[in-house]
Amino acid sequence: MNNLIDSLVPDNIKTLKAYKPGKPIEALIKEHGINKAIKVASNENPLGPSPLALEAAARELEKMHLYPDGDSHDLKEVLSAHVGVSTDELIFGAGSDELIDLIVRTFCKPGQDQILTHKYAFISYKLSAQAHNVEFIETAVDEGYQVDLDALLEAITPKTRVIFLANPNNPTGQHIRRPDLERFLSRLPREVILVMDEAYYEYAIDSEGKEYPNSLTYRHETSHPLLITLRTFSKIYGLAGLRVGYAMADCAIVDYMNRVRRPFNINRVAQAAAAASLQDSAHVEQSRVIAHQGTRTMVALMTSLGLKAYPSLTNFTLVDLGKPVDSIYRQLLNLGIVVRPLGPWGLPDHLRISVGTSEEIDSVIATLSKVLES
Ligand SMILES: Cc1ncc(COP(=O)(O)O)c(C=O)c1O
Structure with a gap:
């Protein structure tokens, strides 16, 4: 029986190692x-979590027999005002983890395209690439685990579809500084999608002297239109158990990702708690x-x-x-x-x-x- 099942599974799945939480x-x-x-x-x-999130979640529990809003409309409105990005430039995932997978599924051609990141990057990039049979390439970091952005640029080929950069990166904790990111963006080919994964953004922003960049600044004409910024409610908002992350990107990018996204991926308790969290500065x-x-x-x-x-x-x-x-x-x-x-x-x-x-x-x-x- 096992042999039969093995024979049915593609090689990229057979060699995939499940994420161990x-x-x-x-x-x-x-x-x-x-x-x-x-x-x-x-x-x-x-x-x-915030007490406001707990209250909002408790109120929503009574409606658990009803499907959630598949468009997360109310949460989108609140978040849009909070981050200054229009609602059609926002999409939610069951954690930013789901969005990483959604980006690979939406934009990468299995067996043809390449995904690029650096060594010791957040492990989900590799797992999603392999699960969807997309070649995964990692470039060097220095001895302090700082990303070598020049090495990353040199590794770009016509097959490079997506570059993932966690800033700061998990597990090394290192971050890319503003001038380095700007230089990288000025040399990045326009047809490559850059994903800036900012799961720890709220901890890092405004850290004095650390030149931590907010990638949203670079989304418009002046630099790189194919920029996707990922953030999450799992970390500073304390909602890891509810699974809500979001991406901010050009509305055409969001539109394609929405076609692939499962319709009710964010449950109603999570939507309500996330929206309430934003009120608790x-x-x-x-x-x-x-x-x-x-x-x-x-x-x-x-x-x-x-x-x-x-x-x-x-x-x-x-x-x-x-x-x-x-x-x-x-x-x-x-x-x-x-x-x-x-x-x-x-x-x-x-x-x-x-x-x-x-x-x-x-x-x-x-x-x-x-x-x-x-
Ligand atoms: C860099 C980075 N990206 C994404 C995630 C995924 O977070 P979540 O799926 O909970 O939003 C994590 C979680 O540890 C992370 O460290």
């Missing part, structure tokens, strides 16, 4: 018979402060343990343990702490640790220190 906290507690665990593996918001500000203080504290504490930790404008930190992390990862799990080992990203000596509450940070670093000593 961070272990859910409930599963960890059950498996290890412990009563408390800390999950800092998925760059979630330790503050949780105090929650966003508080979340940003927690992330900035948290990453600074984590980098300082990990550096004091003799580890190489990478500062970032996000809500997570990359740390190099200088040796394979698998057994350390498992020991931390046994002690009720879930971090993210980065073997699947090609970084077997590295962990990615998200910002938790200050008690969680202290507990994670103390436990890591104990495990490293043992």
Whole structure:
């Protein structure tokens, strides 16, 4: 039977490795018979969602027997005013993850086109490329994981359809600075679609002295019309469990993506909670402060343990343990702490640790220190 099934599956699917998400906290507690665990593996918001989002979601639950608005009309209106982009330039996905897949399905010809990114980029780009049988090419980064934009430009061929750049990137946390992005855009062939994945935008923007660019600025005539900006409600808005992300792009791009999008991909609770979240700027500000203080504290504490930790404008930190992390990862799990080992990203000596509450940070670093000593 297995042989028969194998014979029916195309090679690109046969060799595809399923994405392994961070272990859910409930599963960890059950498996290890412990009563408390800390999950800092998925760059979630330790503050949780806005109370306004919770209220809006609760109100919407009563209508769960009704299909959601397939066009997310109300959310679109609120978001349009919030980001200053017209409603026909907006499209929603069940997380920005779905939009990454939708871009590949909408624009790439399987077996013909190429997708380009750099090493250690967000892993969904690779998974979607392979799932849809589109050639995937990665270029070099420097020893600090900074993207080499010249190498990326040199790798462009007539087959290059889409370039994915996460800014800041997950898992390295590195960001591309404004002058570098502008130089890259000025040399980018006009027919290549550039996706700027800004999942951590709200954490990064306005960081003093860091020259973090808002890619929306470059969408119009002066630079690159084929620019798609991705953002999400999963990170600073604390709605990862509801799955809402959005893309902003030329209305013709959005129109094509809408033809491929499943009609009711954003459920009604998610639509209501996302719209309400946009009204709570105090929650966003508080979340940003927690992330900035948290990453600074984590980098300082990990550096004091003799580890190489990478500062970032996000809500997570990359740390190099200088040796394979698998057994350390498992020991931390046994002690009720879930971090993210980065073997699947090609970084077997590295962990990615998200910002938790200050008690969680202290507990994670103390436990890591104990495990490293043992
Ligand atoms: C760079 C980047 N892009 C996209 C995503 C996907 O986020 P979501 O699908 O929850 O919107 C993530 C999640 O970790 C991310 O780090």
